[in-house]
Amino acid sequence: MNKTKIGIIGCGNISGIYFQNLTQTFVNTEVYACADIVTERAKEAADKYGIHKVLTTEELLQDPAVEIVVNLTIPKVHFDVCKAALLAGKHVYVEKPLSLTLEQGRELLQLAKERNRMVGCAPDTFLGGGLQTCRKLIDDGFIGTPIGGTAFLVNHGHEGWHPDPEFYYQAGGGPMFDMGPYYLTALVSLLGEADTVCGMTKVSFPERTITSTKKFGQVIKVEIPTHVAGTIQFKNGALVNMITSFDVWGSNLPRIEIYGTLGTLLVPDPNTFGGPVFLKMAHGTEFKEIPLTHIYQENSRGIGVADMAYCVQNGGVNRASGELANHVLELMHAFHISSDSQTYYKLASTCSQPTPLPLHLVKGYVK
DSSP, X not given: OOOEEEEEEOOSTTHHHHHHHHHHTOTTEEEEEEEOSSHHXXXXXXXXXXXXXXXXXXXXXXXXXXXXXXXXXXXXXXXXXXXXXXXXXXXXXXXXXXXXXXXXXXXXXXHHXXXXXXXXXXXXXXXXXXXXXXXXXXXXXXXXXXXXXXXXXXXXXXXXXXXXXXXXXXXXXXXXXXXXXXXXXXXXXXXXXXXXXXXXXXXXXXXXXXXXXXXXXXXXXXXXXXXXXXXXXXXXXXXXXXXXXSOOSOXXXXXXXXXXXXXXXEEOOTTSSOOOOEEEETTOSSOEEOOOOSSOOSOOTTHHHHHHHHHHXXXXXXXXXXXXXXXXXXXXXXXXXXXXXXXXXXXXXOXXXXXXXXXXXXXXXXX
């Protein structure tokens, strides 16, 4: 089988699972080169995973052998690296979020269209066995017509355990931009594109004291809302209530539930690839666990890159697409804009609902 040559930029913590899966799991990808601002990190990754070349970012972008750039840099430079990759004639797949601003997201999609190149973006957890099972149950009519849902991510933030938690309370951080992509991508993959958002936000604690070891006692000034709540109306009519918060000390709330005219679906943690999945039918007495219908139930980050590689070789639309990521980016901003303006926010972006993965895939394949 032909292998699409991948260049990875950014060899930090998240990169390990990408290197592992793109070199050992998926049959159509070859990690050809890697780069990092800390050269030693790139060399360590190359030695560990058998990567052919260690390059500077500019060298990697200009190497004619590289077909897809996987951008695993920090969020504030996602746009710059993605734009440079597209200008260099590469397809690009980026960790979430697509960019920090709506204008940047739109610019990347327009540039990709002009250059006839694909953009892809994490998260690709919606391609895991858990969420793909949920998608099949909805598509097959087990809950009837979706009418609503809930999505909750609530905790007390990062200052108690993260060595460098400041970013999570600065512009570009906050609970919606930190974990919202997982929840919103899952919802769009299950229900289709969104239409309108009504949001409200607040800052419950204007200052945070770091209690993790590295910076114990330092005080963080909170610059972004840390409790974000609201409702999304999807184009299919479903209404989903959502809360993301760094202000909650404890909760028994579920992750995601989808309600239909014939039943209720309990969706697994969208930050994972597996289950469990539970279904309660109309007039049933209890929730029953549903066996997962699809593979990729373990940590399969990089499946979105493999799917893009398939499209590079064979044509088609990649599932973890730039259009999907841009729609999710606008959704995240929509909660804040709606709250600030005290109005409903009508989404301008559109995206196709990603096609489900086929049943009975062999591990390592995506089509």
